Amino acid sequence: MNIARLVIITFALIIYRIHTDLIAMDIGPLEQQCAALSLAEEEAGGMEVPEMPSVPDETIHHNLVGRFLTDRVIKAEHMQQVFASVWRPVMGMYAVTLTEDLFLFQFPHPKDLQRVIEDGPWSFDNQLLICDQVLSGTRPEEVVLDSVPFWVQIHGLPTMYASPAFVAKIGEYVGTFIAPDPLNFGGAWRSFFRIRVRLNVLSPLKRRMKLLRRDGSSQWITFRYERLGTFCYCCGLLGHSDKFCKTAYELNILPDAFPFGAWMRAGPRRQARPVGARWLLSSGVSMTPASSTPEIGIPPATLVTMEEDKGLHGDLKRRREEGTSSDSVHDEDVRMVESSKNSEMAGLVDQARPDQ
Structure with a gap:
């Protein structure tokens, strides 16, 4: 028993000594280091504020809400720039991103809104825009877009x-x-x-x-x-191609058996003409300048006569002088030879006339 008491007393003295040394220790420098470390973290760190969503102008009542028939992410900034340049609203427009796939277009004047609706459909990056007018008293999210x-x-x-x-x-x-x-x-x-x-x-x-x-x-x-x-081309639905069609995958339908095709697309109503077509020469046109340049000093009346002599009147005049009878016309004067150019021009009759 004496030995056990001696051990307990010794252990208690050791604990008391350690506690006393900790109290006497100066912890000031340690606190200062911890404080400096905390300040450094505050200076270097931070948190970005959330992006403030654009708020529609409630004073504008001519609104168009739309979404794109695709699962791709639409670049809203570029999209609104493209649509604004295509629509060209006379009184301007606002474009607001409501959600990731829902957009609102606001027009201060009703004529701009009506023209956009009547001239549709519209596409961006070959993705169809499903849009409709937001009626008074209706929220844009409540408009059915199908x-x-x-x-x-x-x-x-x-x-x-x-x-x-x-x-x-x-x-x-x-x-x-x-x-x-x-x-x-x-x-x-x-x-x-x-x-x-x-x-x-x-x-x-x-x-x-x-x-x-x-x-x-x-x-x-x-x-x-x-x-x-x-x-x-496989299922006939809008918004995806046959490369991403579930029906084509499940039934293993080959492209030759697709019931739909590009023939269902109507051609452009107005054929776009290159802006420089009237000045560009074809590759078959000779660029050699005319060699029959009149000499300097010839009167203008003589020039006119020389130019006329090169044409039909001059040719007929020479034939009369040579004694050619007006009743005897050579076959080569009236014969029409079918050429590729004539065939192309004749083929235009079978085509639909462009809209006025």
Whole structure:
């Protein structure tokens, strides 16, 4: 027992000694070092403030909300620059990013908004913009964006069956009929009819429609879509190509068996002419200057006579002087030879006339 008590007393003395030394120790320099380290972290560190979202101008009531039919990230800054340069609103516009895939376009004047809606559809980076007007008392997030208006061309419709009422029925078959082209009846001649139709982006495009005649025969009419962006040749849906089509992957459909194709895209209504075409010479045109330059000092009247002698009048005059009878005309004077140029010019008759 004595030994155990001695051990306990010795251990208690050791603990007391250690505690006393810690109390007597000067911890001032250690506190200063810790404080300096904390200040250094404060100076070097920091936290970035969150980006303040743009707030729509509530005083503007002519708003257009839209989203892009794609899963790609849209560069909003570049997109609004492109649309502003294309739309060219007379009274200006505002572009606001509401969410990552929802955008608001504000127009101070209603005519600018109406023109943008009527001239659609619009695309950015070949991605279709689904947009609609935000009515008064409606929030932009509440607008249903699932359809886009398109101009659709009806090809192969016999003139005997063409009427405003029947054309409207065809529009209801393609989608939701909006309006006909004013030039369909009584305007410039065209080989097709145009209708404005609202298409649901969740439904495949219509390729054609069968006309059933009274005698039991039938005929197909086809549809072509103006300003048609990315769509799938396999399933006919807008917003993706056949390279990313689940149907083509699951059913292992080859491109040769795709029911849709590029033929459903209508060509541009106006052929763009290169700005310098009127001055550029073709490669077959000789650049050798004319050698029949008149000498200096010849009177102007003589120059006119010399130029006329080079043309048709001079040729006929020489023939009369040579005794050629006006009734005896050589075959080479009236024969028309078919050339590639004539064929190209004749082929233009079969093409549709451009819209006025």
